[in-house]
Every structure is written in structure tokens, then in C-alpha cells.
Amino acid sequence: MIFPFTAIVGQEEMKTGLILNVIDPSIGGLLIMGEKGTAKSTAVRALAELLPETVAVKGCPFNCEPDGVLCNRCTETLQHEEHPHREKKKMRVIELPLGITEDRLVGTLDIEHALKKGEKRFEPGILADANRNFLYVDEVNLLEDHIVDLLLDSAAMGVNTVEREGVSFMHPAKFILVGTMNPEEGDLRPQLLDRFGLCVQVLSLTDKASRMEILKRKAAFDAEPVHFAALWDEEQKSLSGAIINAKARLNTVEITDAVLERIVGVTSPLNLDGHRADIVMMKSARALAAFRNKDAIDASDIRDAAQLSLLHRMKRLPFEEIGKEKEKLLAALAEMRT
Amino acid sequence: MTFNDFVGHEDAKLALILNAIDHNCGGVLFVGEKGTGKSTLARLYQGLLSADIPFVNLPLNATEDALLGGIDVEESLRKGRKVFQRGIFTRAYGGFVYIDDVNLLSPEILSLVLKGQYDGEYLGGRKELPVQPASYFVLLASMNTEEGYLSSHILDRFGMCVLCESLKEAAQKIEVMKRALLCDKNNMEGDGKLREKIYASRLALKDIIVPAEIKDHITQVCIENCISGHRGDIFIFYASRAYTAFIEEKEVTKEHVDKVIPLILLHRKRLLQQMEEERTEQSRQDNQPDEKEEKENSQKTAPDIAEGNENTSRDNGNIEINDLPERPRESKLAEEIFKPGQTFKVKRLTFRKDGKNRYISGRRTKTGSKGKSGRYIKRILSANNDIAIDATIRAAAPYQAARGRKERLLIHDSDIRFKQREKKMGHLVILLVDGSGSMGAQKRMVETKGTVQSLLIDCYQKRDMVSLIVFRKDRAEVILPPTSSVETASRRLREIPVGGKTPLTAGLMETYKLIKRVTVKSPETRFLVVLVTDGRANQSLSGTPIGEEIAKMTYLLEDLQFTDYIVIDTEHKGKFIKTDLAVHIASQLGADYYTIDDLKADYLTEIVQSKKSELF
Numbered sequence: 001m002i003f004p005f006t007a008i009v010g011q012e013e014m015k016t017g018l019i020l021n022v023i024d025p026s027i028g029g030l031l032i033m034g035e036k037g038t039a040k041s042t043a044v045r046a047l048a049e050l051l052p053e054t055v056a057v058k059g060c061p062f063n064c065e066p067d068g069v070l071c072n073r074c075t076e077t078l079q080h081e082e083h084p085h086r087e088k089k090k091m092r093v094i095e096l097p098l099g100i101t102e103d104r105l106v107g108t109l110d111i112e113h114a115l116k117k118g119e120k121r122f123e124p125g126i127l128a129d130a131n132r133n134f135l136y137v138d139e140v141n142l143l144e145d146h147i148v149d150l151l152l153d154s155a156a157m158g159v160n161t162v163e164r165e166g167v168s169f170m171h172p173a174k175f176i177l178v179g180t181m182n183p184e185e186g187d188l189r190p191q192l193l194d195r196f197g198l199c200v201q202v203l204s205l206t207d208k209a210s211r212m213e214i215l216k217r218k219a220a221f222d223a224e225p226v227h228f229a230a231l232w233d234e235e236q237k238s239l240s241g242a243i244i245n246a247k248a249r250l251n252t253v254e255i256t257d258a259v260l261e262r263i264v265g266v267t268s269p270l271n272l273d274g275h276r277a278d279i280v281m282m283k284s285a286r287a288l289a290a291f292r293n294k295d296a297i298d299a300s301d302i303r304d305a306a307q308l309s310l311l312h313r314m315k316r317l318p319f320e321e322i323g324k325e326k327e328k329l330l331a332a333l334a335e336m337r338t
Numbered sequence: 339m340t341f342n343d344f345v346g347h348e349d350a351k352l353a354l355i356l357n358a359i360d361h362n363c364g365g366v367l368f369v370g371e372k373g374t375g376k377s378t379l380a381r382l383y384q385g386l387l388s389a390d391i392p393f394v395n396l397p398l399n400a401t402e403d404a405l406l407g408g409i410d411v412e413e414s415l416r417k418g419r420k421v422f423q424r425g426i427f428t429r430a431y432g433g434f435v436y437i438d439d440v441n442l443l444s445p446e447i448l449s450l451v452l453k454g455q456y457d458g459e460y461l462g463g464r465k466e467l468p469v470q471p472a473s474y475f476v477l478l479a480s481m482n483t484e485e486g487y488l489s490s491h492i493l494d495r496f497g498m499c500v501l502c503e504s505l506k507e508a509a510q511k512i513e514v515m516k517r518a519l520l521c522d523k524n525n526m527e528g529d530g531k532l533r534e535k536i537y538a539s540r541l542a543l544k545d546i547i548v549p550a551e552i553k554d555h556i557t558q559v560c561i562e563n564c565i566s567g568h569r570g571d572i573f574i575f576y577a578s579r580a581y582t583a584f585i586e587e588k589e590v591t592k593e594h595v596d597k598v599i600p601l602i603l604l605h606r607k608r609l610l611q612q613m614e615e616e617r618t619e620q621s622r623q624d625n626q627p628d629e630k631e632e633k634e635n636s637q638k639t640a641p642d643i644a645e646g647n648e649n650t651s652r653d654n655g656n657i658e659i660n661d662l663p664e665r666p667r668e669s670k671l672a673e674e675i676f677k678p679g680q681t682f683k684v685k686r687l688t689f690r691k692d693g694k695n696r697y698i699s700g701r702r703t704k705t706g707s708k709g710k711s712g713r714y715i716k717r718i719l720s721a722n723n724d725i726a727i728d729a730t731i732r733a734a735a736p737y738q739a740a741r742g743r744k745e746r747l748l749i750h751d752s753d754i755r756f757k758q759r760e761k762k763m764g765h766l767v768i769l770l771v772d773g774s775g776s777m778g779a780q781k782r783m784v785e786t787k788g789t790v791q792s793l794l795i796d797c798y799q800k801r802d803m804v805s806l807i808v809f810r811k812d813r814a815e816v817i818l819p820p821t822s823s824v825e826t827a828s829r830r831l832r833e834i835p836v837g838g839k840t841p842l843t844a845g846l847m848e849t850y851k852l853i854k855r856v857t858v859k860s861p862e863t864r865f866l867v868v869l870v871t872d873g874r875a876n877q878s879l880s881g882t883p884i885g886e887e888i889a890k891m892t893y894l895l896e897d898l899q900f901t902d903y904i905v906i907d908t909e910h911k912g913k914f915i916k917t918d919l920a921v922h923i924a925s926q927l928g929a930d931y932y933t934i935d936d937l938k939a940d941y942l943t944e945i946v947q948s949k950k951s952e953l954f
Contacts, residue, residue: 149439163404164400274372
């Protein structure tokens with residue numbers, strides 16, 4: 001039994017960040033910076049639980065989308081059969097353990113099997129499991145560098161390419177990457193930060209009422225999970241409906257030149273590297289508008305999108321202090337309002 | 339979205355088109371900050387090329403086998419002999435290989451790729467291409483200089499280099515966003531016209547006339563720009579010819595040559611430019627005494643003035659040489675915090691491989707690898723879950739008849755051999771910095787902090803962990819426990835004050851304790867202790883004579899496993915006054931000894947980024 005998403009107290013930014021990624025996966029994931037015990041992994045799991053089932057090619061270890069890009073294996077089977085067999089699957093949260101090896105991440109040839117049985121067998125890695133699911137990386141800043149490189153490469157391309165001894169294989173690896181980090185314990189290289197679409201800072205709630213509420217709900221859930229879930233059922237259904245609806249009408253939300261100009265107006269003075277910031281901000285503003293059931297993007301969508309998409313991209317002079325970005329960002333946003 | 343839809347970056351697109359027309363153009367390296375669309379452009383380019391031209395993505399973890407083609411296990415077992423399968427080189431024959439973040443690729447693999455580009459030995463002899471290429475495939479690569487550099491001889495291998503800067507104009511930015519929405523919908527048809535044009539240019543190539551005076555012009559340009567080697571000339575020749583074909587003219591003119599020159603000379607010319615800049619910067623600094631320094635000078639007491647004037651008063655060479663160490667002046671100078679001075683590119687600091695196998699990775703020193711990452715260097719018997727197929731088959735071969743082989747090879751557990759791999763790792767770099775009063779003299783600390791800052795940047799690029807220990811007054815302090823956050827380190831560095839005596843032994847002691855502590859927690863760690871000092875120790879830890887104390891401490895340190903030492907001497911090496919105390923300490927530690935100037939990388943062999951606008 002999983003704690004209902006809608007029953008999580010506070011942490012609105014984090015929740016929005018996750019939901020926007022579900023509505024438009026091309027936003028490129030979420031980085032959560034902050035302390036332990038702030039419902040980070042609970043939120044991801046709870047959101048996956050709330051979402052409707054997806055359709056996949058039956059028995060495919062890579063969870064291929066029947067009408068999308070297929071893995072080498074499915075492409076091969078499709079040559080004998082006309083239509084791929086389909087099955088319905090719940091979205092899952094795949095966790096990436098810190099000590100993971102390269103082979104386990106990208107997949108490898110099972111050489112022992114090959115030697116003894118005389119046939120090749122590709123052993124899929126975590127990236128295969130993660131295709132069209134959530135990939136949750138706790139403390140992404142503590143991962144070995146070469147692992148992070150591989151991870152973000154596949155995340156950016158949506159494909160996992162394996163070119164290692166005896167294996168040349170490709171399969172789709174489109175996942176919603178959710179990373180957490182505590183900046184005190186070492187940072188992520190700027191290039192890698194930039195690859196995360198959105199970023200939020202989470203803090204433990206400090207007001208007494210909310211803390212009490214958290215306690216109460218957790219106790220109620222632990223005591224009678226089924227009953228507790230039933231209480232939240234309506235809210236859950238309504239959120240799930242809103243997400244499905246937003247996903248469906250995402251492309252109908254109009255992106256006018258005025259909106260784009262506004263976005264550039266926010267990012268230009270910040271002197272950011274590259275164009276990812278602009279693009280992510282545009283996509284998240286659109287997803288926000290769709291989620292809020294609007295036909296057009298307005299100033300509040302842009303402002304909220306900016307909060308989510310710019311924080312980790314604010315340029316620091318070589319080795320400037322970490323906390324500075326938020327101030328700069330807020331200053332830029334204040335300017336926008338006037 | 340199509341290749342044509344890509345906003346801006348006209349030179350990048352031109353470079354790619356020229357390479358599609360003539361593979362002799364030598365490939366393209368895209369250099370630029372993150373998020374400027376380097377990879378997107380490469381992907382769109384793949385769509386532009388006709389479907390029969392191979393385009394292979396080389397992932398960063400590609401192994402040698404993957405490049406050259408390894409053993410096909412299935413076939414080898416069936417046939418009972420080694421059967422090779424096609425590697426990336428063979429698959430890419432006559433086409434393109436794209437490497438994202440090429441500066442993160444392991445140097446061994448990169449050099450193999452560069453070699454494979456021209457050396458047919460690795461490849462099967464397929465010769466049915468319309469234009470017989472000198473290279474077997476064209477290399478495209480991208481890099482972000484924040485993450486480290488490529489050496490100039492590697493840069494030279496790329497025919498062309500293009501700087502990808504993000505577009506600054508609002509209108510262009512808006513256009514980028516609009517196109518990004520199209521990005522998700524693939525539309526390869528839109529490039530049909532361009533594709534045809536490229537094909538036509540390709541066929542026209544052999545009829546293009548290159549007059550003698552144009553060849554003359556090309557060599558002249560290269561000579562004027564002091565381009566070393568001849569690759570520049572050759573690539574300009576092919577590129578201008580391809581350009582002429584592309585714009586549907588018959589004869590190469592000077593204008594055509596000038597159009598392609600920036601693409602080819604950008605990364606070859608930069609070295610010189612960089613050197614020039616450094617030189618002017620240097621002389622400007624020399625002629626511009628700082629206000630602070632002047633103030634300091636005015637406060638100087640008698641012995642200081644003597645030292646300050648050493649150039650003028652000692653020119654006759656008859657003055658007695660003062661062998662005594664400069665007297666510390668903590669009593670006269672208040673505690674002061676200096677800002678870091680100019681940073682520079684640090685010379686390559688690498689160390690010998692030790693006997694340990696490790697999981698950790700990085701980019702500084704070679705190490706045996708425990709996991710499956712790294713290069714396969716030899717086969718071993720001990721089990722490690724990383725089977726060496728070639729060796730296993732060899733081991734099984736003699737027993738096949740006895741085991742009654744009929745079809746496929748029969749492999750028993752006892753045949754199985756494993757791989758020993760080698761990769762690179764980062765160190766834990768312990769920066770042991772002297773913060774005593776003598777370091778404040780002549781603003782030595784400014785230069786010292788600049789040096790440490792430069793080392794920190796180097797550590798970032800080599801993926802080292804860093805820790806900072808400062809010794810001054812009566813003790814040493816770990817002001818930064820081991821971290822991978824170079825930013826925190828550089829913040830702490832700024833905050834280091836100067837003043838007080840020099841408790842060098844306390845610093846060494848603290849280092850010793852830190853190494854012991856870390857070794858317990860993570861026994862794989864390899865340490866690099868960088869001692870930055872002028873060597874003028876004058877504060878003893880125990881009351882025993884300072885020399886004796888240092889000797890004892892260094893004896894202890896020298897005994898530590900997996901630890902290397904570097905001493906950076908910050909003493910101002912005057913013509914006559916120098917103590918070279920740090921030299922002595924270095925020899926006691928068995929350390930590599932550098933002065934700050936020694937540490938600076940040679941600009942002929944290393945390259946530093948500068949803005950394109952300043953060049954052309």
C-alpha cells in the first residue's frame with residue numbers, strides 16, 4: 001500500500017515539478033535539492049501509483065511502446081508477426097543504487113551463458129527497466145562520474161546505446177529522471193545540472209500546524225491504510241483526471257510570440273549558457289497552463305515555470321557561492337512583474 | 339525538425355555540409371558551452387545524410403573491442419575458432435562517427451579512434467565508394483571546455499573546429515524555442531533538396547579547378563598564421579574545393595578560400611593567440627604595481643627595504659649574501675586576507691600506477707580496475723565476474739578431443755579466464771597551505787592563492803576529491819574535510835588569512851592524521867599531498883629543534899602507502915637571497931618539487947579557450 005499523493009502535506013513545488021514531467025516528459029526530469037525526510041521518494045512513488053496504466057509490447061524487457069520507437073528485439077520479432085502483442089502495465093519507480101556498475105546500468109552480454117550454452121543473451125540493465133517509467137536516483141551527486149555521464153547521455157537522447165565487447169545494442173530509454181541531492185555533500189558538475197529539466201529546493205516544514213498534520217496523516221495511514229486511502233480516493237481520482245486531461249490537451253495550448261518574448265525577457269538578463277533554459281521554461285509553462293485547464297499561457301504560468309526551471313542554471317562566476325542563485329532569480333522575477 | 343530548421347550557427351552547418359561533400363575535409367569538432375544544440379545538430383545531420391551513409395554514435399564507455407570488432411562468442415563456439423564480428427570502425431566505413439563530450443572519452447580510446455580514421459589496417463577493404471576517401475570515416479565530436487581540454491596534437495587531427503555559442507538576440511532565441519517544439523516531430527523529408535545538392539556537389543568535385551596561385555595563397559595564409567604542421571594547408575585545400583562545388587562554381591577563388599579559413603584555422607591559431615595574450619597580460623601586470631603593495635612597502639622596516647631594493651643595490655654583486663631566512667614579521671603585519679591572484683593552466687601532474695585494484699574512477703592516474711570498466715590489459719585466473727572470452731577459448735582448446743566435442747566447443751569451469759582491466763582514477767588531493775606571516779610578504783599569498791586556485795580547477799577536471807589544511811600561528815587546521823565540491827574549496831581558500839608563525843610540523847601532522855582517517859573509511863583512496871610553502875618553518879610542535887621535528891614527521895609520512903607528494907615552493911627566488919628550504923623538505927618527503935612558474939603548463943602543448951570574436 002502506498003501513501004496517497006494528494007495526502008502529502010506541503011512541498012507544492014516538488015509536487016508540481018513531478019506532475020509537469022508526467023504531463024510533458026520531454027521537460028527532462030526533476031532535481032530535488034534538500035534535506036532527508038522531506039517525502040521525496042514517497043512523492044515519486046505515490047505519483048506513479050496514481051497514474052493510469054500504460055500499454056507496452058508484451059514480454060519486452062525494454063517496455064517498448066507498441067507505436068513508438070522499438071528496441072532491436074521488438075523490431076526483429078515484428079518481422080515475423082504483423083502486430084506486436086500488447087499488455088497493460090502500471091508505471092513503476094526504478095531506483096538506481098549508488099554502487100551500481102556500468103554493466104548493470106546499461107546492460108551487458110551474459111558471457112558465461114554464451115560460453116556454456118553457445119548462445120548470445122543480452123542481459124538488460126537498469127536503463128531498460130526504466131524505459132517509460134520513473135528513474136529515481138537518490139543522492140545523484142554521489143554517483144561515480146562515469147555513471148552519471150552515461151545516465152544523462154541516455155536521458156538526453158532517449159536511447160541507450162551499448163557498444164561494449166561483443167555487444168552492439170540499442171533500445172529506447174525514455175524515463176522521467178528524478179534525482180535528489182544534498183549540495184553540502186559535493187555538487188554536480190554544471191553540465192550535468194543543466195541536463196535536469198527542472199529543479200526544486202525542499203525544506204522541512206517549520207510551522208507547527210503542518211508538522212502536526214503530517215504526523216496525524218502518517219499515523220492514520222499506518223494504522224488503517226485501506227481506510228485512509230478510501231478517504232483520499234476522490235482527491236486522487238480528480239488529480240489523476242486532471243493530469244490525463246492536461247496530457248491530452250497539451251498540444252492545443254497556444255504558445256504566442258508574446259509568451260516567448262516574455263520568456264526571453266526573463267532569461268536574457270541572467271546570461272545563461274545555451275538554450276535549454278528557454279526551451280524547458282516554455283515547455284513547463286505550457287504544461288502548467290494545460291494542467292490549470294487554460295487555453296493560453298499567462299504571466300503566472302511563466303513565473304511559476306521560471307521558478308522551477310532556472311534555479312539550477314543560474315550562472316555562478318567561477319566558484320561563486322551556491323545560495324546566491326535564488327536571490328538573483330527572485331530579483332529577475334520581481335522585475336518581470338513590473 | 340530538419341537540418342535546415344536549425345537556427346543560426348551557419349559556420350557549423352557549413353562545416354558539416356563540406357564534410358558531407360568531401361570526406362577529406364577532416365571532420366568537425368564543436369566547442370561550446372552546454373545547451374547550445376551541439377548534439378541536436380549532429381542528430382539532424384544524420385537525418386540529412388542519405389540513408390546508405392553510415393552514422394555511428396560512439397558512447398563514452400565504448401571499449402576497444404567495440405571499436406575494432408571483438409570475438410563473436412556464438413560463432414566462435416560453433417566453429418571452434420575465433421570468429422570476429424564487425425566493430426564500430428567497420429560499420430562506420432565510408433561514413434561518420436559522432437562522439438559527444440569527446441574530452442571525457444578515455445585517452446586510449448580517443449587515440450585509437452584517431453588512428454583508425456586513417457589506418458586501414460583495422461578495417462576490411464571495401465572499395466565501392468564513389469569518391470575514394472583518404473580517411474575511412476569522418477570524425478564529428480563535441481566538447482564543453484568547462485570539463486577539460488584536449489591537447490593540441492589531438493585538436494590538430496580535426497579538420498575543422500567551430501565555436502558554438504548560444505544565440506544572444508531575443509528574436510533568435512524565440513526562433514530556437516519554436517523549432518524546439520517541432521523537434522519532437524521527426525520530419526526528414528524537408529532536407530531533400532539540400533541532400534540532392536550535396537550529392538551533386540560530390541559528383542562535381544573532381545572537375546573543380548584549383549589554380550596554382552590559389553595553392554600558393556593557401557600556403558601563404560598558413561605561413562602568415564604560423565600554423566605548425568601541414569594538416570592546415572591540406573584541409574583548407576579540400577574545404578575550399580568542396581565549398582566551390584557547393585556554390586556551383588567551377589574554379590576555386592581567393593574568396594572561397596577565405597570563406598573556409600576560419601573553420602580550419604580556429605583551433606590551430608588559438609595557441610599562438612593565447613600566448614600573445616598571456617604575454618601582454620604579464621607585462622601589463624608587471625608595470626602596474628598594486629596600491630596595496632605600495633602601502634605595504636611604505637610600512638616596511640629596514641630589512642624589508644633592503645630586500646625590496648635588491649635589484650638596484652645588489653647589481654654590483656659584491657654585497658654579502660644573507661643566508662638567514664627572512665625574519666617573520668607577524669609582529670608588524672596584522673592578519674590579512676589576500677584575494678587569489680591570476681589562475682593558470684596547470685601542467686599535467688600524473689603519477690605512477692600502484693599495485694592496487696579499485697572501483698573508483700576519475701581522470702588523473704592509471705589504476706587497476708576492480709569492476710568491469712576500463713581497458714582489458716591481460717587475462718588472469720582469479721574470478722571476478724568479468725570473463726575473457728579469447729583466453730577462455732584458448733584454455734579450452736587442447737581438451738576438445740578428450741571431451742568428445744561434436745559441434746560446438748565444450749567449455750568447463752576450469753577453462754574460464756577473467757579480465758584484468760585498467761582505468762584512470764582521481765586522487766584525494768590534500769592541499770597543505772602555509773598561512774604564516776612570511777607568506778604575506780610582497781603579497782606572496784596572492785600568487786599562492788592563485789596557484790592553489792589553479793590546482794583546484796585542475797582537480798575538478800581530473801575528478802579529484804580535495805581537502806584543505808592550513809598551518810599558521812601555533813597550529814594546523816583542516817579547514818575543509820575531503821569533498822568533491824571544488825567550489826566549497828575555493829570559497830574556503832579565499833577566506834584563508836595570513837599572519838603568525840610557521841608551524842610546518844603541525845601541518846604535516848594534521849595531514850598524516852587525515853590520511854590515516856580516510857584510509858580506514860575508504861581504503862581505495864590514493865592521496866596526493868600538495869605542500870605549498872616557502873619552507874621557513876619556525877614553530878615547533880614539541881619543543882624539539884625544528885629540523886629534527888620535520889625529519890621525524892617526513893619519515894612518518896614517507897612511509898604511508900598510496901600517497902604521493904608535491905612541494906610547491908613559494909619563496910621569491912631573488913638573485914642572491916634564496917634559502918631553498920622547501921627544496922630540502924621536498925627531498926625529505928621524496929616529493930616532486932616545483933616553483934610556481936614550473937607548474938604552469940606549456941602553452942604550445944595545452945590549449946585554453948578564448949572568445950572567437952577576438953580572433954577573427
